[in-house]
Structures are given as C-alpha cells and as structure tokens.
Amino acid sequence: MLSDTPITPERIRETERLIRPHIRRTPILKTDAADFGLRPGRVGFKLEYLQHSxxxxxxxAFANLLGRPVPKAGVVAASGGNHGAAVAYAAMRLGIPATIFIPSVTSPAKAERIRGYGAELVIAGERYADALAASHQFVEERGAMAVHAYDQVExxxxxxxxxxxxxxDIPDIDTLLVAVGxxxxxxGIAAWFRGRVKVVAVEPEGSPTLWRAFEAGHPVDAPAEGIAADSLAPKRVGELMFPIAQAFAEQPxxxxxxxxxxxQKMLWDRLRVVTEPGGATAFAALLSGKYAPRPEENVAVLLCGANTTAVHFD
Structure with missing residues (x-):
C-alpha cells in the first residue's frame, strides 16, 4: 500500500544529507528544443551520467552502505553493470569488500569499471535474473549484505x-522524462515529487517492464531484449516502486x-554528449515525438548513464 511506503520526501531528504559528502551534485544543461529540430520550447537535461561510477x-549504493550495518563479509550485488559499478565504487571509497555478479550481456565497459574499483567480479548466466539468483546463493553461503539494484528502500x-x-535547479519544471528498468x-523521483511534477516513464519496446505492470495492475514478467538490455531489462519492476509509480508516474x-x-546520435551531434543506450532512452521519447510537450511546457530529461566505450556516429 502506498500509505505504508517508507519512501517519502522526508526520508529522501534525510538520505540526501547522509550521502551528500560522497556524491556529485550533477548539473542541469538548459537548451532550446529547436536545437534538436523540435518545436521551440525549453528542454533541460539533468546530466546524471556525470555521477561517480x-x-x-x-x-x-551509498545510501545502502552508509544507512545499513555492513557485515565483515562485505556486500554483494547483482547488476547489468551500472549498479555493480556503483556498489563497487562505494565499497572502494568506504573500505568494504564487494562481490558483483553480472550476466554475460553486460557491456565490457561496465565490467571493466567494476574490476577497476577492486570488486570481485563474477559472470553468472545470460540475463540479470541469472546474476540475481547467483547473488542470493552467495548471501546464503557467505553472509554478505545484499544491495538490491532497485527493490530496496535505501x-x-x-x-x-x-x-x-x-x-x-529547475523550480518551474512541468515534466520530467525518466528511463525505466x-x-x-x-x-524514488516520483516519491519525491508526489504529483507536483509530471513524471513520464520511458522504456525500450524490447523490455517493457513497467508498461506490462501497468497493464496487469501489478509487477509481472516482461521480455528482456534490445540495445539497452544491460541497463533497462530486469525480469520485472520492483514491488516497492510499483504503487508509487501507479500514484505519481504517467503511463509508460x-x-x-x-x-x-x-x-544517442543527436545528443552527440548537438551537445557532444555520449551516453549509453539506457542513458539516451528518456530523450528518445521526446526526439521521436512519442512524448509531445504542450506549448510552453517546461520539460527536463534525465540522462542517467554513460558507461559505454567511445562511439562513432557516422
């Protein structure tokens, strides 16, 4: 039930104070939609791909490692790549042992990031669900603390x-486009705004986890395909987030x-920004016209990740 959720603006504010010394406050880049061949209007980009890891x-990751008691066995995470890199980075900064399970679909760039932060990296299966199952077994055997990628309060x-x-940074924002895995x-973002801002979910057609959940009325299994599968293709959305999305997010x-x-190509061509596919997914809704803002609507797009090798767009 939404009334029972501990994910509230007050708790989010407390978490912000807890993790502030360890994270970057990422900037907003304000542009004109005409820069991208769209109907003139304001578009702000939250450059969260500049975040640590x-x-x-x-x-x-920092909310978990700072907000929960960590055993001597350290922490373990299953990830398509980005969560694993984040947990590995936070563990390195805090001096905590970390083991990260990833599927074979994880990009080499993300795997190398995880290794570079000093975590033990284990490839388990072909998809995120396989890595998650392997991480559960590791917890049972070693007693490490599991840090879930998305279905965890912290x-x-x-x-x-x-x-x-x-x-x-954008006090007059009307709409925020956010990619969903x-x-x-x-x-978390919808729980913060609680309907004050229109939060639009954007998903790849090949991994429509939230779309399927909205249709069914509860989280259900969905395909895990497409070019963003290493970041936006879990088996299903989390139980914790779903009532929040029902209450405060738009139909995906x-x-x-x-x-x-x-x-991706447009972000590079017009802004010289390189993102991974998942990081460009929210902008794809705007660029394609799948989400068409009203005149004078103040829209922001969250660019959420850039863990990729250098890409040439010819």
Whole structure:
C-alpha cells in the first residue's frame, strides 16, 4: 500500500544529507528544443551520467552502505553493470569488500569499471535474473549484505535525491522524462515529487517492464531484449516502486531501438554528449515525438548513464 511506503520526501531528504559528502551534485544543461529540430520550447537535461561510477546508481549504493550495518563479509550485488559499478565504487571509497555478479550481456565497459574499483567480479548466466539468483546463493553461503539494484528502500531513497536537486535547479519544471528498468530511479523521483511534477516513464519496446505492470495492475514478467538490455531489462519492476509509480508516474512511453540510437546520435551531434543506450532512452521519447510537450511546457530529461566505450556516429 502506498500509505505504508517508507519512501517519502522526508526520508529522501534525510538520505540526501547522509550521502551528500560522497556524491556529485550533477548539473542541469538548459537548451532550446529547436536545437534538436523540435518545436521551440525549453528542454533541460539533468546530466546524471556525470555521477561517480558513470550513472545515477552511486546514490542508491551509498545510501545502502552508509544507512545499513555492513557485515565483515562485505556486500554483494547483482547488476547489468551500472549498479555493480556503483556498489563497487562505494565499497572502494568506504573500505568494504564487494562481490558483483553480472550476466554475460553486460557491456565490457561496465565490467571493466567494476574490476577497476577492486570488486570481485563474477559472470553468472545470460540475463540479470541469472546474476540475481547467483547473488542470493552467495548471501546464503557467505553472509554478505545484499544491495538490491532497485527493490530496496535505501536504494529508492538514494535515487530520489535526484528529485531534490532538480527541484532546486529547475523550480518551474512541468515534466520530467525518466528511463525505466527495474524502477528504482523513477520510483524514488516520483516519491519525491508526489504529483507536483509530471513524471513520464520511458522504456525500450524490447523490455517493457513497467508498461506490462501497468497493464496487469501489478509487477509481472516482461521480455528482456534490445540495445539497452544491460541497463533497462530486469525480469520485472520492483514491488516497492510499483504503487508509487501507479500514484505519481504517467503511463509508460515505449521507444524502439532505432529511436534510442537516434537519440544517442543527436545528443552527440548537438551537445557532444555520449551516453549509453539506457542513458539516451528518456530523450528518445521526446526526439521521436512519442512524448509531445504542450506549448510552453517546461520539460527536463534525465540522462542517467554513460558507461559505454567511445562511439562513432557516422
């Protein structure tokens, strides 16, 4: 029930104070939609790909490692890549042992980041669900603390701190477009705004986890395909975020792999920003016209990750 959720603006604000010494306050880049061949209007980009470890996930990672008692066995996480890199980074900073399970679909760039932060890296299965199952077994055997990528109170509270920053930096914002995988990001942000801002979920057509959940009325299994599968393709959205999304997020917008690629190319061409596919997914909804703002609507787009190798758009 939404009334029972501990993910509230007050708790998010407390979490922001807890993790503030360890995270970057990422900037807003304000542009004109005409720069991208769209109908003139304001577009702000929250450059969260500049966060430590290359994605927003560092917020939730620090919220967990600072807000929960960590055993001597350290921490363990299952990840498509970004969450694992974030947990590995936070553990390195705090002097905590970390073991990260990833699926074979994880990009080499993300795997190298995890190794570079000193965590033990284990490849388990082909998809995130396989890595998650392996991490559960590790917890039972070793007694390490599991840090869930999206279905954990501290994780959602950490991701919700992005909302604090956007609120302060774009006080007249009307709409925020957010990419969705497991839903920890949009769940935390929607819990912060609580309907004061229209929060639009954007998902790849190949992994419509929240879209399927909205249709069913509860989290259900969805396909895990497409070019953003290493960051936006869990088996299903989290139980914690779903009632928050039902109450405070819009019906998800689905975008194709081609539209995501076009968004990546446009971000590079016009802003010299390189994002991974998942990081460009929210912008793909705007660029493709799948989300069409009203005249004078003040829109912001969350660019959530950039853990990729250098890409050439010809």
């Amino acid at each position: 290359g994605s927003f996930k560092a917020r939730g 994780t959602l509270q950490g991701q919700g701190t992005i909302g604090c920053e956007i609120d302060a 497991g839903g920890g990001l949009i769940g 917008v689905l975008v194709s792999d081609e539209e995501i690629r076009s968004a």
